[in-house]
Amino acid sequence: MQEPDPPLGAALHELNALDPRERPMLAAHWLARGLDSPSLRELAGLHGEEAEVNDYWHRALEELGVLPLERPRTIAAPWAAQRVLHGQQSVQWLLNLLWPSGDDEIPHEEPLDRIIYALDELVSVWSSVAETLPPRPGLLRRRRVETEAKRARDELERADRAVQALAADDLQRAERVLSPHA
Structure with a gap:
C-alpha cells in the first residue's frame, strides 16, 4: 500500500495509528510527490526522534491546508x-x-x-x-x-x-x- 496522503496521515496520527517517528519520512514522500511548504521541508530533514518533530508536523499540515482536521x-x-x-x-x-x-x-x-x-x-x-x-x-x-x-x-x-x-x-x-x- 502506498504512503498516506496528508489528510490520512493527520487522521492516523490523531487516532494513534501512526508511529510518530514516521512523520519525517511521510513529509519526504509528500515532498517527492510535489507537495511543498517550509515546515514540510524542515520536517522531512529530521530523523523522527527530535523534540521539534511535533511542532513541524502540525505547522506543515496547517500550511498544506489539512488542519483543522474534521472526521x-x-x-x-x-x-x-x-x-x-x-x-x-x-x-x-x-x-x-x-x-x-x-x-x-x-x-x-x-x-x-x-x-x-x-x-x-x-x-x-x-x-x-x-x-x-x-x-x-x-x-x-x-x-x-x-x-x-x-x-x-x-x-x-x-x-x-x-x-x-x-x-x-x-x-x-x-x-x-x-x-x-x-
Missing part, C-alpha cells in the same frame, strides 16, 4: 478496511481503531458510528457461535450446530461485504449491507 475516523476508515482486506489487520483491530471515543470535542460521525456498532455486533455473534459449537456434535445436536454454523457464515459474509464497502469509501453501501433487513 479523522471517516478519513481513516477506507485505509483501515483495506488493511483488513489485505490480511494485514483483523476486523477487531478495525473496530478498535474506529470505535467512537465519546469525546464531546470530536464531531459526531453518525453513519460511521452505526456501521462500527453493527459490524461489532456481527463479530460478536460470530464469536459467540464459534465458542458454543462443539467440535463433534452428537446426532441430536447436529441440526442445531449446522443452523448455527450457517448463521455464523452468513454474518461473516455480511461483515466481509461491509468491510469491502468501507474500503471503497462507500458508507451508504456499508450501512445497507449491515442493516437488519439486508
Whole structure:
C-alpha cells in the first residue's frame, strides 16, 4: 500500500495509528510527490526522534491546508478496511481503531458510528457461535450446530461485504449491507 496522503496521515496520527517517528519520512514522500511548504521541508530533514518533530508536523499540515482536521475516523476508515482486506489487520483491530471515543470535542460521525456498532455486533455473534459449537456434535445436536454454523457464515459474509464497502469509501453501501433487513 502506498504512503498516506496528508489528510490520512493527520487522521492516523490523531487516532494513534501512526508511529510518530514516521512523520519525517511521510513529509519526504509528500515532498517527492510535489507537495511543498517550509515546515514540510524542515520536517522531512529530521530523523523522527527530535523534540521539534511535533511542532513541524502540525505547522506543515496547517500550511498544506489539512488542519483543522474534521472526521479523522471517516478519513481513516477506507485505509483501515483495506488493511483488513489485505490480511494485514483483523476486523477487531478495525473496530478498535474506529470505535467512537465519546469525546464531546470530536464531531459526531453518525453513519460511521452505526456501521462500527453493527459490524461489532456481527463479530460478536460470530464469536459467540464459534465458542458454543462443539467440535463433534452428537446426532441430536447436529441440526442445531449446522443452523448455527450457517448463521455464523452468513454474518461473516455480511461483515466481509461491509468491510469491502468501507474500503471503497462507500458508507451508504456499508450501512445497507449491515442493516437488519439486508
